[in-house]
Amino acid sequence: MTIQSSLKQARVRAGLSLSDAAKKSGIQRSNIAAIENGRRDPTASTIQKIANAARVRLIPVTSDGKTTVAEASAVLADAVQQNNIRRAYRVLAQVANDLTAPNPADRFVLAIEPPAQISPEWDAALAGVTEWRLSQAQLPLPSWVVDEHGNQGWNWTPPLSAASSFIPVDIENVPGPLRKRGVLIEADEFASA
Incomplete structure (x- = not known):
């Protein structure tokens, strides 16, 4: 951004x-x-x-090449708008990877700025991934993450192909913050990104 x-x-x-x-x-x-x-x-x-x-303070931070969630959301929104779901999915996976930064403060800084709104499902996916990774480091959650509830009844998976909705998801392998928002992406999907 x-x-x-x-x-x-x-x-x-x-x-x-x-x-x-x-x-x-x-x-x-x-x-x-x-x-x-x-x-x-x-x-x-x-x-x-x-x-x-605007009552904000701009603070320079070291990023070590990692992208903030807000920056990634702009790229993700562009990919969704162009119907390039594979690219959007890669961006989401990169967010999950970037939020595993070894320094907990770096993780939090990458997540603090609210992302661009994309669609209800993608917004829920970003919030779920962010909550999952920040919670792993026992960090507080930015308000935008707390406020993004998704819908547990969606059972949404990114439509990577026509067969996506027919591929079974092992619900036990979906991180809780994603599952409670109705986003069904297994944790292993982020590990292989």
């Missing part, structure tokens, strides 16, 4: 319109819109002013 998209997400989460953000930051509304839409590269001081208006 770019700084521009993070700033836009923060502004929207803070309930600020472009006009409100302009008043609070002292940056012209049109400049904020241009920054958020990637038509203008902001200076560090402009980023700081917009972040302050």
Whole structure:
């Protein structure tokens, strides 16, 4: 996720319109819109002013090449929109892998920013994978994970092929945080990714 998209997400989460953000930051509304839409590269001081208006703090962290859940969700959303379910599934598996970072603080930082909304099922899958991996390290859950309930009655599996719905899933091998959201992906599927 770019700084521009993070700033836009923060502004929207803070309930600020472009006009409100302009008043609070002292940056012209049109400049904020241009920054958020990637038509203008902001200076560090402009980023700081917009972040302050949205009541967020941007903190640089070492990523060691791992992708945040928020960044991955944008790629996943693009894959789903293009009906490239295999790519979307690989992104989900990569999230599961990245959230096994040895340092628990790194795991939490990768998961803290809310992801883009994709579809009810994919949103539930992202939240389930995130809860599963953070719980393994006994970490607290970001509010976006807690708020994403899915639907236990879905029994949803990513439609990787026409036969996907006919392939049996061993429910005992589905991590609890996925199962309770109605997402049926066995833990071994993430290990082989």
